[in-house]
Amino acid sequence: MNRINSQQLSERYELSSFANASVFGALPHPAIRWLLDHGIIRELKPGEQLFSPGEPGNSFHVILAGSVDYYKFHNGRFAYIRKFNSGEQIGFVSMIALHDRVGRAEACEESITLEIDSDVYHDFHISHPLEFGILMMNLAREMARTLRNTNNILVDKS
Numbered sequence: 001m002n003r004i005n006s007q008q009l010s011e012r013y014e015l016s017s018f019a020n021a022s023v024f025g026a027l028p029h030p031a032i033r034w035l036l037d038h039g040i041i042r043e044l045k046p047g048e049q050l051f052s053p054g055e056p057g058n059s060f061h062v063i064l065a066g067s068v069d070y071y072k073f074h075n076g077r078f079a080y081i082r083k084f085n086s087g088e089q090i091g092f093v094s095m096i097a098l099h100d101r102v103g104r105a106e107a108c109e110e111s112i113t114l115e116i117d118s119d120v121y122h123d124f125h126i127s128h129p130l131e132f133g134i135l136m137m138n139l140a141r142e143m144a145r146t147l148r149n150t151n152n153i154l155v156d157k158s
Helices: 006-012 029-038 093-095 118-127 129-156
Strands: 002-004 040-044 049-051 059-063 065-076 077-085 103-107 111-117
Touching: 002 103, 006 029, 006 040, 029 129, 059 065, 059 093, 065 111, 077 103, 093 118, 093 129, 111 118, 118 129
Parallel strands: none
Antiparallel strands: 002 040, 040 111, 049 103, 059 111, 065 077, 065 103
8 A cells, every 4th residue: 555645646637537526526626635635645456455344433535546345344254245436435434433444445456545534524624614514415425325225235135
């Protein structure tokens, strides 16, 4: 895993390419830039882990490029849950619920992620209150879609 800064990222990607991400939907470019400048940007190779069970859940990760597989740990075993693609986030539920991680997230291809920890999240709320509201709506919408998909799976299996 390799850390890069927002300048290095912008040498490879246009800022507008991240504006289409569901997490960043309707956020103005200066707000996205602020998050990129204050969060932690990582490059991952296939198989490298973002987090594993038991680690503090004090952040979430926006997948800027590539994809990440998530495996839930329960009753002594891992089960594959799903692939998170570019533009989606992983880990927000743990951060909001104040839970430790209950699974592992690993890159399934070369990927770039932006980690937003609770301090950056708080500071974004203070410095960009309107944009924070938009970010919260985007994160809530993504959680709602995941919950609906999970409910559909339960109905299909009943």
